[in-house]
Amino acid sequence: xxxxxxxxxxxxxxxxxxxxxxxxxxxxxxxxxxxxxxxxxxxxxxxxxxxxxxxxxxxxxxxxxxxxxxxxxxxxxxxxxxxxxxxxxxxxxxxxxxxxxxxxxxxxxxxxxxxxxxxxxxxxxxxxxxxxxxxxxxxxxxxxxxxxxxxxxxxxxxxxxxxxxxxxxxxxxxxxxxxxxxxxxx
Numbered sequence: 001x002x003x004x005x006x007x008x009x010x011x012x013x014x015x016x017x018x019x020x021x022x023x024x025x026x027x028x029x030x031x032x033x034x035x036x037x038x039x040x041x042x043x044x045x046x047x048x049x050x051x052x053x054x055x056x057x058x059x060x061x062x063x064x065x066x067x068x069x070x071x072x073x074x075x076x077x078x079x080x081x082x083x084x085x086x087x088x089x090x091x092x093x094x095x096x097x098x099x100x101x102x103x104x105x106x107x108x109x110x111x112x113x114x115x116x117x118x119x120x121x122x123x124x125x126x127x128x129x130x131x132x133x134x135x136x137x138x139x140x141x142x143x144x145x146x147x148x149x150x151x152x153x154x155x156x157x158x159x160x161x162x163x164x165x166x167x168x169x170x171x172x173x174x175x176x177x178x179x180x181x182x183x184x185x186x
Contacts, residue, residue: 020136025049027132027176034172035128045125047093048100052129055085055101065143079105079113100125104133109163127166131157131173134165150177 028049032042056064059081063074070078086102103117103126110118122130138153148156154177161170 020140021050021053023136023140024052024129024132027135027173028128030176031128031132031169031172034176035169037128041096041125044094044096044100045128048097048104048125049129049132051085051089051093051097052101052104052133053081053085054088055081055083057088058084067143069144083114096123096125099123100129102126104129106130107164108166111163122166127169131165131169135173 025046028045029042032045037045056078059077063070063077066074082102082105086098089101090098100123102114103123106112106115106117106122106126107130108119108122108127110116112122135153135157138148138156139150140147154174157165157170157173161167
């Protein structure tokens with residue numbers, strides 16, 4: 001399945017999703033290089049980053065685009081998007097890509113979803129994707145809130161290293177920010 005077709009589907013469902021995937025892919029590419037991923041894993045990471053929110057096409061558009069906080073039932077539906085994404089992708093992409101999409105909301109401390117995986121049981125591509133996704137989500141506007149300053153996003157990453165995020169991936173991200181390689185991304 002062509003990633004362009006899926007990106008267009010995301011764009012139609014919520015105009016902010018496709019550009020978000022493109023920005024996350026740029027961040028993930030820089031992170032993957034910094035972490036020393038080989039070319040094969042880099043390609044898979046980029047595909048997973050571009051498609052990580054594809055499951056949101058199965059979430060009602062009024063929830064995805066809601067301008068305010070989600071209620072409990074809306075959050076329950078939203079939290080299903082990684083599983084929906086996996087089922088949309090698993091027959092069409094390499095398994096590692098589908099698994100990265102499935103696990104991109106798992107947390108290093110095990111408090112994530114959908115399975116509550118922790119540490120290195122969370123696939124590496126998902127751990128990289130989680131940091132790239134979070135940074136972009138924090139620094140860009142969403143329907144429900146304005147983006148925050150990159151310095152504030154950096155502090156969030158630092159304070160959540162070892163709990164929400166893999167500390168090694170956060171360290172790589174901080175290195176990228178220090179090198180100012182992401183200036184054009186944010």
